[in-house]
């Protein structure tokens with residue numbers, strides 16, 4: 385099918401590249417001319433596993449092109465709207481970009497268009513879009529407006545496109561549903577090989593869920609809010625474990641074995657970040673309250689998350705006492721592994737607090753350094769975890785990159801001033817870390833003193849315990 389995707393951000397570019405991979409002819413548009421040039425030259429402006437190879441392959445074959453919004457509106461029978469909906473001061477989503485694209489479509493497209501709202505929006509946006517388009521429809525355009533929320537996770541977005549749990553379509557006409565089904569047929573039938581795997585694991589075929597537009601919009605916000613609620617819940621229980629001398633890992637395992645709860649999203653830590661959960665949660669609270677509903681439960685989810693930063697800083701101070709003049713190594717800047725995204729990353733909030741208290745921070749991240757430099761230029765950036773740890777009074781793990789699992793402990797012990805590791809993601813095992821002479825502090829687990837090796841004395845390496 386001839387498809388246009390408006391907006392070449394994380395969601396738009398991934399959607400465009402994956403749609404071209406499953407056989408559609410896709411025009412991907414953006415208002416940023418420099419971004420378009422860079423995409424045409426094969427440069428993806430952010431790190432997302434497998435996306436660059438998909439963009440290169442499909443651009444070369446001519447199935448994926450980069451163009452202006454005007455040309456894209458003129459081209460696709462199906463128009464995916466993937467423009468940003470950033471938060472306003474009061475937490476409400478800013479819908480001006482969506483409104484502007486809808487107006488352009490109404491004023492310039494001819495014939496029939498399937499308008500697919502992919503950006504995350506408040507409930508009733510599709511209804512408003514349809515009404516708004518009717519006002520500006522000067523060419524007797526025939527159109528349907530549908531909601532088709534995305535559930536892609538950064539870091540595994542390509543894999544998620546090919547192996548979704550479900551494809552949700554909110555539509556008011558059978559014609560629109562049939563077109564969406566046609567677009568996603570290769571994914572629904574698991575017909576196209578997923579570029580993220582050489583051999584795809586046996587996945588259950590995705591369910592095609594059809595609802596009205598408002599229900600589909602709520603599915604998106606409610607899913608993200610529910611996942612955020614699970615994280616704040618486990619963080620609250622982690623605090624109790626710590627106070628009571630219990631172990632959150634065992635508790636989470638015990639809870640997650642109940643199939644009604646499930647084991648996912650029960651990892652405690654420094655809180656959730658990224659451009660989705662914090663803003664979607666705020667926007668959902670805003671909508672709920674605007675519609676007269678009691679959303680205090682979700683307000684508390686947000687409060688718990690915001691407090692994680694201060695709690696973590698307090699934990700660091702408990703260990704280091706005074707921060708002024710101390711050297712602190714930070715491992716991990718991205719809001720989660722396998723991405724270079726630092727938007728609303730708790731790591732950045734923690735670093736800003738440490739610098740404000742006079743600490744010298746030396747940071748390392750495999751992907752997110754360039755983006756962090758724009759936010760915190762005054763910090764020292766290291767090329768590897770060992771250089772970051774040079775002369776450090778503590779090492780903080782703030783993102784659970786796989787790279788931090790296979791460490792050269794001897795090199796690390798020689799680099800630090802004081803062997804103390806504060807693991808904000810519970811990614812290492814206390815036994816492993818302490819057996820190498822480090823003190824280990826983590827979240828919701830009983831603090832582990834080291835095996836009291838004298839400074840400089842090296843432990844016999846033990847096999848890394850699998851997590």
Ligand code: UGA
Nearest residue numbers: 534535536537538615649650651655656657658660719720
């Ligand atoms: C999230 C959703 O998972 C996607 O389904 C959704 O499409 C996307 O938002 C979106 O709305 O665009 P994403 O923000 O990429 O995806 O990342 P997640 O993997 O969901 O992680 C979000 C945050 O929660 C990260 O900071 C992560 O470290 C944290 N987290 C996650 C925890 O602290 N504990 C957990 O157990 C899981």
